[in-house]
Amino acid sequence: MDPVNVLQRVSRQLNFGHMKYAPLWLKAVAQNPPSHQSLLKVPHIKTSPGLSKDVRERLTTSMKKRKVSGKALTAPPKLVYPEDALRERFYREHPWELARPRYLAETDGNDHRLADWSKLRQRAFALTGESVVQRTMWLNEKQQMSFDDAYNQARTEFYRARMEDEAAVQVAIEEATFFGTAFNADPIERGIEREQNAIQYWKTEGPNIPMNKIGQLRRRIVR
Numbered sequence: 001m002d003p004v005n006v007l008q009r010v011s012r013q014l015n016f017g018h019m020k021y022a023p024l025w026l027k028a029v030a031q032n033p034p035s036h037q038s039l040l041k042v043p044h045i046k047t048s049p050g051l052s053k054d055v056r057e058r059l060t061t062s063m064k065k066r067k068v069s070g071k072a073l074t075a076p077p078k079l080v081y082p083e084d085a086l087r088e089r090f091y092r093e094h095p096w097e098l099a100r101p102r103y104l105a106e107t108d109g110n111d112h113r114l115a116d117w118s119k120l121r122q123r124a125f126a127l128t129g130e131s132v133v134q135r136t137m138w139l140n141e142k143q144q145m146s147f148d149d150a151y152n153q154a155r156t157e158f159y160r161a162r163m164e165d166e167a168a169v170q171v172a173i174e175e176a177t178f179f180g181t182a183f184n185a186d187p188i189e190r191g192i193e194r195e196q197n198a199i200q201y202w203k204t205e206g207p208n209i210p211m212n213k214i215g216q217l218r219r220r221i222v223r
Helices: 003-015 026-031 053-065 070-074 082-093 095-099 129-142 147-178 187-208 211-222
Strands: none
Touching (some): 003 026
16 A cells, blocks of 8 residues: 555545544544655666666676565574584484484483583483584584584594493493393393294194184284
């Protein structure tokens, strides 16, 4: 709506009954109507006399690149942090790290204050891909290292720490076995054992079982 025609449009709507009450500003605008001369006329880029040809071409190209839909204009900007790219890179290179269990619960939301990323290992956190990310950020900010160099150093420290943990677990298992400790099968091993027992049963007894009893035996074996 042209601001000069606001008074005319509102008066017409009042006369035809489209508006029940006149706006409070109607009388003031009627006594002091807006002038056509007060409207700011912005010169077109292509016809602006104060711009050279190359400047006009650059401005026109820039405006074409910024043409977006109305939805994109009203959408909130996407928040992007350097840590996001590091996480994506690490887990793309180490997808099996996502299969490791992680403890996500926090007591007060301030657990990050307990961390000291001048070293990779933390007493308050388990060793995960996030350790590599935060260690990389610390090296980049405190040691003024590039992201690639900091990431490579943090990743090397991560590999070394993982090997130390795996070696410690293996040594502990061997020591416990040497002193007579018997380890129970884990859920996966128990499931495989039951599956093999069921397969062996059906191989030996299946051909001799009557058809009317197969369903009952199947339910009993599954349990």
